[in-house]
Amino acid sequence: xxxxxxFFVAGTTLLLxxxxxxxxxxxxxxxxxWFGSFILCIFLIQFNDLLEKxxxxxxxxxxxxxxxxxxxxxxxxxxxxxxxxxxxxxKWRTKDNLHFAFAFIMLFLLLVSALxxxxxxxxxxxxxxxxxxITAFNLIFCFQVITYAIMAYREITTYQKxxxxxxxxxxxxx
Numbered sequence: 001x002x003x004x005x006x007f008f009v010a011g012t013t014l015l016l017x018x019x020x021x022x023x024x025x026x027x028x029x030x031x032x033x034w035f036g037s038f039i040l041c042i043f044l045i046q047f048n049d050l051l052e053k054x055x056x057x058x059x060x061x062x063x064x065x066x067x068x069x070x071x072x073x074x075x076x077x078x079x080x081x082x083x084x085x086x087x088x089x090x091k092w093r094t095k096d097n098l099h100f101a102f103a104f105i106m107l108f109l110l111l112v113s114a115l116x117x118x119x120x121x122x123x124x125x126x127x128x129x130x131x132x133x134i135t136a137f138n139l140i141f142c143f144q145v146i147t148y149a150i151m152a153y154r155e156i157t158t159y160q161k162x163x164x165x166x167x168x169x170x171x172x173x174x
Contacts, residue, residue, distance in 0.1 A: 006050045013043040028088050034081040041074040065110050071141060072103040075148035082152040086159035102144065 020036035023029050048067035076099035084090055 003050070003053050006046060006053060010043055010046040010050055013039055013046060017043055028085075030088060030090075031081065031084045034077060034084050038074065038077045038081050041070045041077055044070040045074070062110070062114060069103055069106055069110070072106050072144070073100055075145045076100055076103075079148045079152050079155075082155050086155050102140070 017036050017039040020032050020039060023032045044067055048064060048070075051064065051067075079099070080096075
């Protein structure tokens with residue numbers, strides 16, 4: 001039953017991402033591109049989860065690792081979706097590329113690990129080290145998601161304050 005739900009969620013998110021990317025109404029195309037990218041990331045996360053649940057790939061393959069990179073870009077994409085929604089005229093700055101630095105670091109580590117033949121940890125010390133490394137990356141991911149959620153919240157509250165002040169000024173002037 002869980003796999004069936006995953007199939008439906010993956011399919012609907014892919015369809016939704018396609019519909020958002022097509023931008024039928026031709027309204028605020030930057031926001032639609034960012035929001036479509038966010039929904040596409042959700043699809044890729046669901047698809048990767050689905051591949052692991054169905055055991056389609058019996059062993060861990062590099063495709064799983066590359067699909068897992070979306071875990072590290074979904075938070076910045078969510079932030080930029082909110083940022084471009086509240087300010088559609090926002091320009092892309094070169095320092096905005098730094099938001100995706102962690103994903104590029106992970107991509108670099110994946111490419112390096114593909115070149116190096118790494119065996120499964122055999123001793124207890126190696127297994128403990130692997131658990132520590134996995135826990136560290138999970139903590140970094142949680143910190144990243146929380147940080148970007150707070151940043152998006154601040155963007156929304158700033159927008160609401162400015163909108164309320166503008167609306168109040170307009171109402172008083174009429």
